[in-house]
Amino acid sequence: MHHEIHPSASPAAIELHNHIKDALISSFGDDITGSQIDYDFPVFSVAKNRIHDVLEFLKNHNDLGFTFLTTMCGVHYPGNAGQEFALVYQLHNMEKNYRVRIKTFMADKDLNVPTATDLWLGANWMEREAFDFYGFRFTGHPDLRRILNMDEMNYHPLRKEYALEDAGRDDKEDKYFGR
Amino acid sequence: MRAVTIKKINISDDKIMKGTSGNIGQTFATASQVTEQKDYSILNLGPTHPATHGIFQNILTMDGEIIVKAEPTIGYIHRAFEKLAERRPYNQITPITDRLNYCSSPINNMGWHMTVEKLIGCEVPKRAQYLRVIIMELSRIADHIVCDTVIAVDTGAMTGFLYLFQWREKIYEIFEEICGARLTTNIGRIGGMERDFNEKAWSRIHAFLKEFPKALSEFDKLVTRNRIFMDRTINCGAISAENALAYSFTGPNLRAAGVDYDVRVMTPYSSYEEFDFTIPVGTNGDTYDRYMVRMEEMWQSMGIIEQAIKNMPDGKYHAEVPEFYLPPKEDVYSKMEALIYQFKIVMGETDVPKGEVYHAVEGGNGELGFYLISDGGRTPYRLHMRRPCFIYYQAYPSMIEGGMLSDAILTMSSMNVIAGELDA
Known part of the structure; x- marks a missing residue:
């Protein structure tokens, strides 16, 4: 398992990270594929087929109690062969002020992910947004339609293959913008 | 006289005579049939409707004046901020957040500046932090003025x-x-205040x-x-704490x-x-409570600004981060280093460290x-904005279904749904 701790992580963050890690590893074992601390934020990677179970486990855990879904979004890593897409969930325990970020990576061939709308009503539009921009298929979602873009659109615009600039322009080459 | 009246009814509507003739069972059967065959009317509220204060479309299924079903359509002013941010240097993303x-x-x-400061590990001087607090609380007051006065307008109180x-x-x-602009301010810089x-x-x-x-x-x-205001707003568009949390509400609407x-x-x-202030909370989660929470927050913000002025530290108003903070103009013309940083x-052309950060501020509508x-380049690899409006507006249908159309308008204005934040 990949494990990494950011140098600026505080002792409290490391303690919380270890606490969540122990709970997750004891229940899910090898399905937890990575753990790290990004600037005081505990981050865990989870195998895609267990993502719903992990979210449910964290939500209903007696002590951790991540009952609040802060936000959720997709990320595209075209160079990351076999794991081109990532979904990122951020959960919050408001009483104890614990936060955690859960990631799951998947190949571009299979973008089916179990929905989290049965855990949080608020996941509905967040998942529609992730579908709209990246094309994730949330199985079990009650109403998976585009949300911000028009229904007729036939691509998912936040994917990296769609350049922002007009292809006919040559005065804005990527190398001038650090990409 | 009385006999004439009865005769009139008899002529105009023989159904009424049937109903009163004693066959009660038949009358009930007819009534339930009518309910099943009831025709709903469809009302297209928006996208540009004077009562909705922004570009929101709701297709309402109406039973008379009662809303049976509401279906919101959003995205009318979607400008792809998250995509735009992937091609812009960090300082040029601030105007997007405006x-x-x-x-x-x-x-x-400020939320954006603090996110970048967290990523580059920049400690902002105390004075800059206090100046930022003053600006943020002033804008919170401005935000709440808009919301609370518009609730009053929607109940018919134009004067207030x-x-x-x-x-x-x-x-x-x-x-x-402070910054030369009024609405889209682009205020402050990465590392502090511009002046x-x-x-x-x-x-x-x-x-x-x-x-x-x-x-x-x-x-x-x-x-x-x-x-009149209380009668219109109490119990209008209420949401329970459990539901509000399930819908990921934050900010005044959750409070x-x-x-x-x-x-x-x-x-x-x-x-x-370092500031002493109170967080007001309501009990019912209805329009009146949302109004009251915002009213009290304005008073609290006034207190925060007064404390900030009283305890204002001396010192610099920006941190020493030459890669991100523009040097003074006279140095640009006379010093090599300053000229290079100005150009970059x-x-x-400023490279930033690799990493992932999440930073949240309490915006006018909640956790922004x-x-x-x-990935270490000059632009973000990915920037996701948690926009409180986008997240809580999805609860809107459940809050207005079963209520009157006029209450739906009030509920929307009291939730303070801002199209710019909703559609991004």
């Missing part, structure tokens, strides 16, 4: 709106003095602090205990439902831990979060 919740742009600006709205204008004059407040700005702030409480308490007297979550207290930033910043992934 256009999220444009009623309180400075809070968005016109009376208090001019104070938003005074706040904009303060912003104008210290000048004399005129301070005198405007002092004048505001002196005169605004009088206006606010007059508005309060005019509206808060007004019988109105009784949950005391405020980012300023939970995860203090910009020295908020203006041309967007920036989730930034940097």
Whole structure:
């Protein structure tokens, strides 16, 4: 398992990270594929087929109690062969002020992910947004339609293959913008 | 005389005669049949409707004046901010954040600056943090003025709106003095403030602090205990705390439902831990509670600004981060280093460290979060904005279904849904 701790992580963050890690590893074992601390934020990677179970486990855990879904979004890593897409969930325990970020990576061939709308009503539009921009298929979602873009659109615009600039322009080459 | 009346009914409607003739069972059967075959009417509210204060479309299925079903359509002013941010240097993303919740742009600006500062590990001087607090609380007041006065307008109270709205204008004059802009402010810089407040700005702030409480308490007297206003807003568009949490509500709308979550207290930033203020909460989560929470927050913000002025530390108003903070103009013309940094910043050639950060501020509508992934380039690899409006507006149908159309308008204005933040 990949494990990494950011140098600026505080002792409290490391303690919380270890606490969540122990709970997750004891229940899910090898399905937890990575753990790290990004600037005081505990981050865990989870195998895609267990993502719903992990979210449910964290939500209903007696002590951790991540009952609040802060936000959720997709990320595209075209160079990351076999794991081109990532979904990122951020959960919050408001009483104890614990936060955690859960990631799951998947190949571009299979973008089916179990929905989290049965855990949080608020996941509905967040998942529609992730579908709209990246094309994730949330199985079990009650109403998976585009949300911000028009229904007729036939691509998912936040994917990296769609350049922002007009292809006919040559005065804005990527190398001038650090990409 | 009486006999004539009965005869009239008999002629005009023989169904009534059947009903009164004693066959009760048949009458009930007819009534239930009518209910099943009831025709609903479809009302297209929006996208541009004078009562919705923004570009929102709701297709309402109406049973008379009762809303049976509501289906919102959003995205009318979608500008792909998250995509745009992937091609812009960090300092050029600030103007994008202006256009999220444009009623309180400075809070968005500061939230973005603090996100980048967290990524590059920059410690902002105390004075800059206090100056930021003043600006953020002024914009919170401006944001809440918009929301609360518009609730009053939607209940028919135009006077209060016109009376208090001019104070938003005074706040904009303060912003104008600090940064030169009024609405889309682009205020502050990565590392601090672009300049210290000048004399005129301070005198405007002092004048505001002196005169605004009088206006606010007059508005309060005019509206808060007004019988018509209370009848219209109490129990209108209510949401329970459980539902609000399930829908990921934050900010005044969550606090109105009784949950005391405020980012300023939970995860203090910009020295908020040094200020003494109260988080008001409601009980019912209805329009009246949302109004009341915002009213009280304005008073609390006034207190925070007064504390910030009283305890204002001396010192610099920006950190020493030459890669991100433009050097003084005279140095650019006379020093090599300054010229190089000026060029690199203006041309967007500053590399940032690799990393992932999430930073949240308490915006006018709740937790405004920036989730930034940097792969070490000059632009973000991915920037996701947690926009409170987008997240809580999805609860709108469940809050208005079963209520009257006029209550739906009030519910929307009391949730303070801002199209810019909703559609991003």
